[in-house]
Structures are given as C-alpha cells and as structure tokens.
Amino acid sequence: MDCREGRSSYPSPCYIPSFQSELADLLKPISDNIQEIQNFREKNRGSKMFNHLSAVSESIPALGWVAVCQKPGPYVKEMTDAATFYTNRVLKDYKDTDKRHVDWVRSYLSIWTELQAYIKQHHTTGLVWSKTVSHGEIITPKNSRSVLSKL
Structure with a gap:
C-alpha cells in the first residue's frame, strides 16, 4: 500500500505499520469474520432471508475502510450500493406484509450512512499513520486490546 505518512489529529496512539504484512496481521480477525459472513x-x-443475508454479505467488506489509503468514503458508498441492490428486494417483498423488514432495511443502511459521515468528518483522505509514536504505545496484534482499553 502506498499510504500517506504523518500524524493523525484524531485520537491515535498508532504508528505506521510496515504495511503489507503488519496491516494484514492487524486486520486478520475482521477479515476472517467477513469471510465467515460471506x-x-x-x-x-x-433461505427466505437470502436477500437480507446478501445485503449484509455484500456490504460488510466496508469495515475494511481503514485499509483504503485514499478517500475511503467512496469505498464505503460502493459497498452500501451493493447492499442496496438486495435491500430493495427486501423492501419489495415485505413492504406490504411485514414492517419489521422495512425497519431493518432502514436501520441497516443507516449503519453505512453514519460510517460514511464519520469518515467524511474525520478521515476524508484516509487514515494517517504516524512514523513514530509520541503518544502512547505501539499497537500490535498481541497488545491491541490492552492498549485500546486505556484510551
């Protein structure tokens, strides 16, 4: 990956990973879960819920936005659009029969809308990794929970 280097102004006791393998190690648990969902x-x-499952399966890779080096917002939007294809089917199937599914669609899509808003506000051009750590500890796969719990 060819990410910008520097310091984030948002809470970040992080440092720039020596990218390829280290970032993959950091993201492996979420990547494994995404694969499990798919x-x-x-x-x-x-399943009668196949369109619901498809909406989730097609959009869940949006959680990988942290690995998108430039403008992750459009990446999340693309995943949301993939989900919308299936949520439109859910709406068509259930709009007159079961309001719970309609509510689910609205709630589910709002997750991605809110994530896009967060990215736009705080990380428009992607995460900014620091070459050095001046605040806090280095986060590694082994200590990430303990370091993050101190934030």
Whole structure:
C-alpha cells in the first residue's frame, strides 16, 4: 500500500505499520469474520432471508475502510450500493406484509450512512499513520486490546 505518512489529529496512539504484512496481521480477525459472513450467505442460498443475508454479505467488506489509503468514503458508498441492490428486494417483498423488514432495511443502511459521515468528518483522505509514536504505545496484534482499553 502506498499510504500517506504523518500524524493523525484524531485520537491515535498508532504508528505506521510496515504495511503489507503488519496491516494484514492487524486486520486478520475482521477479515476472517467477513469471510465467515460471506460463507454463511453462500451456504444459505435457499433461505427466505437470502436477500437480507446478501445485503449484509455484500456490504460488510466496508469495515475494511481503514485499509483504503485514499478517500475511503467512496469505498464505503460502493459497498452500501451493493447492499442496496438486495435491500430493495427486501423492501419489495415485505413492504406490504411485514414492517419489521422495512425497519431493518432502514436501520441497516443507516449503519453505512453514519460510517460514511464519520469518515467524511474525520478521515476524508484516509487514515494517517504516524512514523513514530509520541503518544502512547505501539499497537500490535498481541497488545491491541490492552492498549485500546486505556484510551
């Protein structure tokens, strides 16, 4: 990855990972969970909830926005648009029969809308990694929970 280097003005006891392998290690747990969600969808193609599962499966990679070096907002929007294809099907199927599904669609899509707003406000051009750590400790996969719990 070719990310900008420097310091973030937002809370960040982080440093720039020596990117490829280290960032992959940091993101591995979420990546594994995303893959599990996508596999679950594939195993449940016959489900009445397949469009719901597809909406989640198609949009959940948006959680990887932290690895998008420039302008992660449009990346999240792209994932939201993929979900919208399936949520429109949910709305079509349930708009007159079960309001809970309509409410679910609105709530689910708002997750991604709110994430886009957060990114736009705080990380428009992507996360900014620091070459050095001047505040706090270096976050590694092994100590991330303990370091983050101190924030």
